[in-house]
Amino acid sequence: MAVVNRKKRKRILFIVIPLLIIIGILSYYQLLYKSPQVDNGIATLQMVFDKHRHIVTSVRFMPGDSLVVTSSVDSTIKIWKILSGEIVKEIKQASGIAYMDLSDDGTYAVTGGYDSTVRLWSMSDGALIKEFKGHSGTVWHTAISADNKKIASGGNDGIVNLWDVETGNLLHKLQGHKRIVWSVKFSPDGSQIASASFDFAIKLWNVVDGKLVWDNQEHKETVVDIAFSHDGKMLASTSDDKTIKLWNVAEHKLIRTMKVAEHVQAIAFSADDKRLITGGRDKPMIGEFLQEIFGDSKFNPGVSARLWDIETGTLLQTFSKHGNDVMDVAYSHNGKWIATASADQTVVLWGLNR
Secondary structure (H helix, E strand, O other), X not given: OHHHHHHHHXXXXXXXXXXXXXXXXXXXXXXXXXOOOOEOOOEEEEEEEOOOOOOEEEEEEOOOOOEEEEEEOOOEEEEXXXXXXXXXXXXEOOOOEXXXXXXXXXXXXXXXXXXXXXXXXXXXXXXXXXXXXXXXXXEEEEEEOOOOOEEEEEEOOOEEEEEXXXXXXXXXXXXXXXXXXXXXXXXXXXXXXXXXXXXXXXXXXXXXXXXXXXXXXXXXXXXXXXXXXXXXXXXXXXXXXXXXXXXXXXXXXXXXXXXXXXXXXXXXXXXXXXXXXXXXXXXXXXXXXXXXXXXXXXOOOOOOEEEEEOOOOOEEEEEXXXXXXXXXXXXXXXXXXEEEEEOOOOEEEXXXXX
């Protein structure tokens, strides 16, 4: 009998001990783990905008920086007063918004939808101005040129489309990416378009003739977002390979690489091109898996955004307010504010003390 009992105990221990180890690991990543944090007192929490009902996909500051514009999978664009959090206007479209860009003068918003459609909106009255159809599958990213004359879009079909705003005509169908296009951006002077893809590549295209001028294959995983500096001299990229890279646009050369613990999926330059704000996953892979099961990490929000010094690559500040991934980031025109938009359905406004 004693021999039988010992065998039973061994079988139980064989099951229980690994189970306890797994529970311990999962509990650690869900409740305790957080990437290294930096707090230099640069940023202070100012406001949380929490009226969206689904993932917030993009955020922009209106000229003058008194209003913030956001978009969401809940099919709305919302315009908020920056200091009170009051919603002053809401625009609704027929499908979820995968991304929104705002024109430099605040006149237009351009959205990419899950229904394969690009839409141009008037910000003054919320009217739909024009629809652009030509993609197959979700349009994940859109951009409008500084002169408001052209729109670029990219999505599931791996194609970058260049549209004429006035006529609605397709000017160029830029083909070269092998997989989903996650991000498209115009250079500040409007002469070039950069695109980033699931195929690990960044491509730079001429707007006038649609020709490919730079095929950058140096990232080791998906390139999720890109951004031009305001002077047009630098291009920043974020990737699933857990790096942020800075590139010299004219020379097509790497300037610097910054490494992080999780993947980065959003990036923006400060107005003076001296700092970068990045956003992305707030947990490593196990933590991300647990968030998919248990929901937002409200009791242990991870590091989901970071502020960087461009000249040195120094990490200046980490941000840990969101309970899920940061999907988009924005720097105000006056350099006093940062906004982070998240899969936790909120947008957080941060005041910069220096």
